[in-house]
Amino acid sequence: MTYKEMAFWRSEQTLGVFVLFLCLALQSSLNFFAGWEQFFFQFATTFSTPPTRAFEPGWGPGLAFTATALAGLYIAWVLPQLSAGWASAISLGLVAGVLLLEFWALTVLNLWFKLVFPATLLGLPFAAQWLHRLLATPLAPVQQKLASEQTDRMMGLALQGQGQLDMAFERFQRMPMTATLAADLYWLAMDYERQQRFDKARAAYAYIGAFDANFKDVPERLANAAAATQMPPASAAISAPLDAPQITPESGQALGRYRIESKLGKGAMGMVFLAKDPKIGRRVALKTMALSQTFDGLELVDARDRFFREAKAAGCLQHPGIVTIFDVGEEQGLAYIAMEYVTGQNLQPHCKPGQLMPLPRVVSIVARVAQALAYAHKNKVIHRDIKPANVMYDLVTDTVKVTDFGIARITDGNKTKTGVVLGTPNYMSPEQLTGRTVDGRSDLYALGTMLFQLLVGALPFKATTISELMAKIATEPAPDVRQFRAEIPEDLARIVARLLEKSPEKRYQHGEKLALDLTLFATRVQSHVSCVGSTPSVQVACRATVPIDLEL
Structure with missing residues (x-):
């Protein structure tokens, strides 16, 4: 390890210049070392035989000034490049050499050069290293223990x-x-x-x-x-869940006023069906949630209450980028949400290498998701589960829709009655993982993770266990997206990095600003493409494009 790499010694050229001028100023204006010089003079002259009266020549101050300047240059530029061992050895050798030079001049030449101050400067790095080791050695086990305890908590x-x-x-x-x-x-x-x-x-x-x-x-x-513990739970007899009805698309079974037509897919909490409202002839996506099979006791009551409350809040959202919720209900222990039926598919297939979408399309999609989130956040609704599977995209109509608003809150962070987490916390923000209060900035962190994955086909953090993954998300800085895909422009990489900041205060504070920056970036990319092959005057105008301002 070099001195430059040590925590107590971060010397750059600007700091080196400062050190140099400080050394010269001290040599010129302070008399702090005058007493030490006098002591050294008395000590050295006692060895002359017979004792002599040495004097300081007229060029003596200039020599001391030059020695101080050389000591400052050594500390600022040479010392940081040396290993700790070599730096200590060379510094001690220089200290001894300078003091021996002054001792020789006093005892042999009867000249007083006053070199104690530059010798002291040369010895300061060695003293700093010794003090650092003295203090760090007993503190290291304590710091490690505190870090381990904090990690456990x-x-x-x-x-x-x-x-x-x-x-x-x-x-x-x-x-x-x-x-x-x-x-x-x-x-x-x-x-x-x-x-x-x-x-x-x-x-x-x-x-x-x-x-x-x-x-x-x-x-x-x-x-x-x-x-x-000595008696059965009082609520067990009154909250025993009814068996949820088995719905199959072949049966043509009705749920509420909706008639099942076909199965669209399966979510973490239940099936999703294509259904029809016979009253108005509208086709809807019917998401079912078997709350009675997922929760029991008081948790079932709480989950049912959250279900209707959050579905109602999400149903108030009317935005072209958000899947509209038409109706909500429960029948025979099976809760359901009737929502807008959206064509296309979610973004999950485009998160793998070899199936990535073009960069301009990714930026356009994420910008529209940011606009939808900005609208929801203004209406006091937080998604809590932004991920590729919850964003629908229709390539034919170029339509983007965010789905499943409120579902994460309804299921209380995807907890089941057995305490098992459904899925993995890949897209959760650090504050969401640690149980702190979340706001819209947590959604923007998840959107940053999704953008990262859509750009490179990989998640920013990987681990073999959920505990390890949560620890990385909560403590480790996110990698630069260009480490995975070098051709990603710097402006876009800065946007991703800002979204993945650990502290919510350092992220984008609102979706509007994120959408604006992404739109400006897309415009610049398009302008760059348009400039290729254009006239020289147009190319000059293109180069004059104002860079994206990432400040809030």
Whole structure:
């Protein structure tokens, strides 16, 4: 490792110039080292036989000034290129050489050159390295322990947010008990209670009680959880789910007022059918969700309430880039949403190498999705599950539609009654993974991940386990998209990088600005294509195009 690579020694040319001038200024104006020079003078002259009275020649200050300047140049430009070992050895050698030169001049030539200050400057890097090692060595294990504890807490919160409560509890138990951890465990125990897993809630409350027996209302909750483990849940008899009806396209079965015609596909929470409203003759896409088979107990009541609330909010959205919701209902334990039937297909097939769409088309699609999200966010609706599978594109009509608004919220982050996460968190923002409050900027992060994938055919983060993937998304900076596809223009790479910032404050704050930047980029690309083969005057005008401003 060179001095330039060390955390305490980041020397660039501009810093080098500053160091040089600082050294010269100190040599010229400060008398701080006058006492040390006098001490060295008294020490050296005692060795002359007989003792002599050395004097400083008229050119002595010039020599000291030159030595200081050379020391500054060495520190600013030579030292950063050396390894730590060589730098220490050379610096100590120079210090010894300069002091021996002054000692020789005093004892042999009776001349006083005053070189203590440049010698001290040469020894400063060695002193800095020694001090750095002295301080860093005992702190390193502490820092590693703190980082490990923070990672465990972050992963525990992320797993809890995804409904994997047992794994979250295991993570929390690895950490030393603190008031902060006790608060985290308290909310985890309450999540267990909501799932009617009172044995686990009892264990969590007991874990807290061992640390602080009077923490909040833990004694009361512990007693209630212990009592609940001795009897069946009170809601079990009244919330036993009805078997959801088996719908097949061959049966021509009706759901509500809609008659099933054919199966369109299968989603994470149920089937999607092409159906017809006989009253007005309109064909709709009927998305079914077997809530009674996915949730139970109090969770079923909560999920049903969210279902109608979020579907109603999404149904208020009227935008050409958003699939319209016409109706919502529930029959025999099967909930359904009747929505606009859209031709074309989702973008998932275009996320693989060899099947990528042309770059201008990708930019145009994502810009229109950004406009749709901007409209939804203004109406206080957050999608929470932006991904290629939820964006429909019709190549014939060049139509883009965002679908499944509110579905992620209805299913509470895709948690099932068993706590299993449906799918992977590839498109989730860091704040969504860690259970923090999300807003429209979380949707824009997911859109940035989708744009990354549509451009290169790969996701920005890869891992072998969900836990590893969540940790990378939450902590590691996103790679430059040009590492995967070098021909991507710099302006577009900057847009992707801004979308994938860890901090929401550093991302695009609104979809309108993102859509504008993407549109400007597409215009520049088109202008560049139009300029090829044009007259010299047109090419000059093309080169004068104003670059994209990525500021908010």
